[in-house]
Amino acid sequence: MVTVQKFGGTSLSDADARGHVLRHIRREYEAGAGLVVVVSAMGRRGEPYATDTLLEWIGANGAGLAEREKDLLMSCGELISAATLCSLLGAHDLPSVVLTGAQAGIVTDNKFGAARIVEVKTERILASLAQGKIVIVTGFQGATADGEITTLGRGGSDTSATALGAALQADVVDIYTDVDGILTADPRVVSEARQLAVVSYDEICNMAHNGAKVIHPRAVEIAMKAGIPVRVRSTFSDGEGTLVTHANAAEGHIGWSDRTVTGLAHVKGVTQIAISAEGTALNPQLEVFRSMARNGISVDFINVMPAGVLYTVTDGDAPLALRLLAEMGFEPRVRSGCAKVSVIGGGMNGEPGVMAKIVEALAERQIPILQSADSNTTIWVLVREEDMAAALSALHSAFALHAVS
Numbered sequence: 376m377v378t379v380q381k382f383g384g385t386s387l388s389d390a391d392a393r394g395h396v397l398r399h400i401r402r403e404y405e406a407g408a409g410l411v412v413v414v415s416a417m418g419r420r421g422e423p424y425a426t427d428t429l430l431e432w433i434g435a436n437g438a439g440l441a442e443r444e445k446d447l448l449m450s451c452g453e454l455i456s457a458a459t460l461c462s463l464l465g466a467h468d469l470p471s472v473v474l475t476g477a478q479a480g481i482v483t484d485n486k487f488g489a490a491r492i493v494e495v496k497t498e499r500i501l502a503s504l505a506q507g508k509i510v511i512v513t514g515f516q517g518a519t520a521d522g523e524i525t526t527l528g529r530g531g532s533d534t535s536a537t538a539l540g541a542a543l544q545a546d547v548v549d550i551y552t553d554v555d556g557i558l559t560a561d562p563r564v565v566s567e568a569r570q571l572a573v574v575s576y577d578e579i580c581n582m583a584h585n586g587a588k589v590i591h592p593r594a595v596e597i598a599m600k601a602g603i604p605v606r607v608r609s610t611f612s613d614g615e616g617t618l619v620t621h622a623n624a625a626e627g628h629i630g631w632s633d634r635t636v637t638g639l640a641h642v643k644g645v646t647q648i649a650i651s652a653e654g655t656a657l658n659p660q661l662e663v664f665r666s667m668a669r670n671g672i673s674v675d676f677i678n679v680m681p682a683g684v685l686y687t688v689t690d691g692d693a694p695l696a697l698r699l700l701a702e703m704g705f706e707p708r709v710r711s712g713c714a715k716v717s718v719i720g721g722g723m724n725g726e727p728g729v730m731a732k733i734v735e736a737l738a739e740r741q742i743p744i745l746q747s748a749d750s751n752t753t754i755w756v757l758v759r760e761e762d763m764a765a766a767l768s769a770l771h772s773a774f775a776l777h778a779v780s
Contacts, residue, residue: 376407377408377409377411377540377543377545378403378408378410378411378545378546378548379537379539379543379545379549380399380403380410380411380413380549380551381413381414381514381532381535381536381550381551382412382413382414382415382551383415383532383552383553383610384416384418384425385418385419385553386415386552387418387456387460388417388419388422392611393460395610395611396551397467397469399610400464400469400509410510411500411509411510411539411545412460412471412509412510413512413536413539414456414457414460414512414514414532415452415456415514415532416452416453416455416515417456417459424452424455424456426449426452426515429448429449429452430445430448430449433445433448443523445488446487446516446524446525446526447524449515449526450476450515450524450526453513453532454475456513457473457513458473461511464509464511470506471508471510472503472508472509472510472511473512474499474500475512475513476512476514476515476516476518476535477516477517477518477522478499479499479512480494480496480497480498480542481495481516481517481535481538482494482495482519482520483518483527484519484525485523486525487526488526489528490517490519490525490526490527491527492517492538495539495542497539497542497543500512500539500543512535512539514531514532514533514536515527515531515532516531516535529591530592530594531591533591533593533594534591534593534597536548537594537598537601537603537605538594538597541598541601541603544601547603547604548603548604549608549616550589550606551608551609551610552608552609553609554609555570555612555614556570556571556572556607556608556609556614556616557570557571557582557607557619557638558570558571558589559637559776559779560638560640560767560771560776561640561641564641564763564764564767565639565764565767565768567768567771567776568771568776569776569777570617571779572615572617572618573617573618574617574637574638575621575721576595576596576598576599576621577752578637579595579619580592580595580599581719581753582637582640582717582719583595585640585641585642585715585753585755586642586717587640589607590607595619598619602621604620605620606618606619607619634720634722635720635729635774636718636719636722636729636774636776637719637720637721637722638719639718639771639776640716641714641715641716641717641767642714642715642717643714643760644689644690644691644714644760645675645687645688645689645690645757645760646687646692646693646709646710647685647687647710647711647713647745647757648685648687648693648696648700648709649707649709649710650663650683650684650685650705650707650708651682651683652681652683660684663686663700663703663705664684666699666703667688667699672688672692672695672699674686674687675687675688675715676715676748676755677748678748685746687713687715687746687757690712693709693711697709710745713745714757714758714759715755715756715757716755716756716757716758716763716767717755718733718753718754718755718756718774719752719753720752721752723751723754729754730747730749730754732773732774733754736769736770737756737766739769740762740765742758742759742762742765742769743762744756745758745759
C-alpha cells in the first residue's frame with residue numbers, strides 16, 4: 376500500500392500549519408502506508424521562500440537571469456520546505472529522507488519553466504520505502520536526461536504528486552490545501568457554494584481548466600490516465616474532502632448523485648474581439664489565428680463564420696492582439712471587461728433544457744449573454760464582468776447546487 380500526500384505552500388507556511396501536516400503524516404504512517412510526501416515552497420508571494428518572492432528578487436537585481444538559471448533558483452523554495460519537514464519528522468521519531476525531483480526519478484523535457492514529465496524512475500523511492508522511511512520529494516521540479524534542473528510550471532507540485540502516484544501505482548493521492556475540498560462554486564463569489572463529496576475526473580478537469588484553482592488540470596489528467604483516485608482535502612481538518620475518480624467508480628460512493636450540473640467556474644479579465652470579413656481581401660479565419668499563434672496569444676470562445684470571426688483573449692493580451700489586427704488592416708469591434716462563466720456537469724450530455732435554464736436564469740436577472748459555446752460536459756457563457764457575480768449566483772440557484780451533498 377502506497378499513499379502520496381501533497382502539501383501546498385499555505386500548509387507549510389507557519390509552525391501551526393506544519394503541526395497539522397505532521398499529524399496527517401503520522402496518521403498515515405502509523406496506519407502502515409508506504410508514504411511519499413510531495414511539498415511546495417512555503418508561503419505565498421511576499422513570504423521569504425515563496426516562488427513568486429524568489430522571482431521578484433531577481434527582478435529587483437538586474438532581471439537578467441536566463442531560463443536555465445531561473446529554474447535553478449525556483450527549485451530552492453521546495454528544497455527548504457523538504458529539509459524543514461524532514462527535520463520536524465526527525466524530532467518526532469518519524470524516519471524520513473529528502474529527494475529532489477531529479478533524485479526521485481522525475482525525468483522531463485528541456486523546456487525550462489514549463490517542463491513536461493517524460494518518465495518517472497521509481498527505484499530510489501521504492502528502496503527508501505522498503506527501509507521504512509517516509510520519502511519527502513520536492514514538488515514542481517525534475518531534471519532532463521542529461522541532468523539539467525527543470526521546473527514544471529504553475530501547479531507543478533500537484534503534477535509531481537499525481538505523476539509519482541501513477542508511477543508507484545499508489546492507492547490514493549491526497550492533495551492537501553487550505554479548503555475542505557472541491558466546491559460547487561468559488562465561495563468568495565457565491566456564498567451558497569457547497570462541498571462536493573465525489574466528482575469525476577472529467578468534471579474537475581473542466582472546472583480546473585475554466586478557472587477553479589483547487590487542483591491543476593494537468594495533474595488530474597495524469598491521475599485519470601492511470602486510474603489513480605485523488606482526494607482534495609484540508610490540511611486543517613480531518614475531513615475526507617472530495618474524492619476525484621472515474622464516473623462509474625464514483626457511483627458506489629456516498630454523496631454521488633446522477634446530477635446534471637456539478638459546479639460552476641469563472642474567469643475574469645476577458646476581452647471579446649469581433650472581426651468582419653467585409654471590405655478586405657484577407658481571409659480572417661486564417662490570417663487572424665495564424666497571427667495570434669505566432670505571437671503567443673491564446674484565443675478562446677471561438678466562433679468562425681463566413682462573415683468573420685468572434686473570439687476572446689485575456690485583457691493582458693488584448694493590446695498586442697489589437698495592434699496585430701490593425702497591422703493586418705482589420706478594424707475589430709472590441710468589448711473589454713468581460714468574464715467567462717462555465718456550467719459544468721457530466722450529466723448534461725444529451726439532457727434537454729440545460730441551455731434553456733441558463734438563458735432563463737440570466738434573463739430573470741437582466742444579464743445579457745454576449746457569446747456562448749458548449750461541449751459534452753460544459754456550457755460557457757460570456758457576460759460583462761460587472762454581471763459575473765450575479766450570473767454565478769443565479770445559475771447556482773437555478774441548478775439547485777446549494778442542495779448538493
